[in-house]
Amino acid sequence: MLTIHGVPLSVHTRKPIVTAILKKLDYTFEVVIPVIPDNPPANWNTLSPTGLIPVLQDGGYTLPDSTAICLYLEKKQPAPAILPDDAKHYGRVLWFDAYAGGTIYRHVVHPLFIQTIVRPNIRKESTDKALVDDVLNNVQPKILNYLESQISGKFLVGDTMTLADIAIVSNFIVYHYMGYRLDAAKYPKLIAYIKGIAATDAYGKALDDERPFVASMGLDRSFFG
Numbered sequence: 001m002l003t004i005h006g007v008p009l010s011v012h013t014r015k016p017i018v019t020a021i022l023k024k025l026d027y028t029f030e031v032v033i034p035v036i037p038d039n040p041p042a043n044w045n046t047l048s049p050t051g052l053i054p055v056l057q058d059g060g061y062t063l064p065d066s067t068a069i070c071l072y073l074e075k076k077q078p079a080p081a082i083l084p085d086d087a088k089h090y091g092r093v094l095w096f097d098a099y100a101g102g103t104i105y106r107h108v109v110h111p112l113f114i115q116t117i118v119r120p121n122i123r124k125e126s127t128d129k130a131l132v133d134d135v136l137n138n139v140q141p142k143i144l145n146y147l148e149s150q151i152s153g154k155f156l157v158g159d160t161m162t163l164a165d166i167a168i169v170s171n172f173i174v175y176h177y178m179g180y181r182l183d184a185a186k187y188p189k190l191i192a193y194i195k196g197i198a199a200t201d202a203y204g205k206a207l208d209d210e211r212p213f214v215a216s217m218g219l220d221r222s223f224f225g
């Protein structure tokens with residue numbers, strides 16, 4: 001049995017969850033909230049060398065990092081594939097996965113999450129509004145324009161859901177949960193794309209499963225119906 005350690009809400013934890021659901025792999029879930037001091041289990045440093053979530057356990061085998069876990073699950077249960085056979089498609093999927101974690105999360109979703117959720121709700125500190133404005137006005141437009149230019153159908157690469165869609169959309173789930181919205185006049189394809197991926201069976205099930213946690217955090221899931 002697979003165990004995924006993390007938070008249902010987390011951008012990176014959602015990647016192995018959607019992948020496991022898509023591949024019909026049974027898993028159990030262990031909640032670990034790294035931003036809350038002393039929350040991690042006693043052996044957390046051994047399970048997660050970075051202290052970050054997610055971490056997978058498969059029997060005695062332990063694997064951190066969302067991308068490593070998704071690629072492991074791809075080998076364990078190849079169908080349906082989240083990585084294409086075609087070399088160029090394969091390369092593009094890995095690129096979008098890297099862009100999701102290294103750029104969208106790191107420079108947009110993570111700073112917004114710290115300022116919008118962690119500081120006011122968990123640490124009881126004030127939000128740095130100038131930092132939020134800088135992300136929204138100066139950092140995100142280049143990223144959103146780029147994504148808008150890359151979307152030509154239901155999926156980012158090829159004609160089935162890949163790790164690219166799983167990783168990119170996971171960022172925008174949290175973005176919308178925090179109450180931020182994309183400008184429909186500027187990003188119509190991106191908005192339709194996010195809604196389309198979120199409505200697929202596997203993504204929809206993952207989002208349904210995280211409803212109680214989202215509600216308990218007082219987050220806004222109105223964008224997803």
Ligand SMILES: N[C@@H](CCC(=O)N[C@@H](CS)C(=O)NCC(=O)O)C(=O)O
Binds near residue numbers: 066
């Ligand atoms: N490269 C890692 C990044 C994981 C990551 O940044 N996880 C976030 C949650 S989405 C986390 O653990 N944040 C807690 C912290 O920064 O202390 C992966 O893909 O798993």
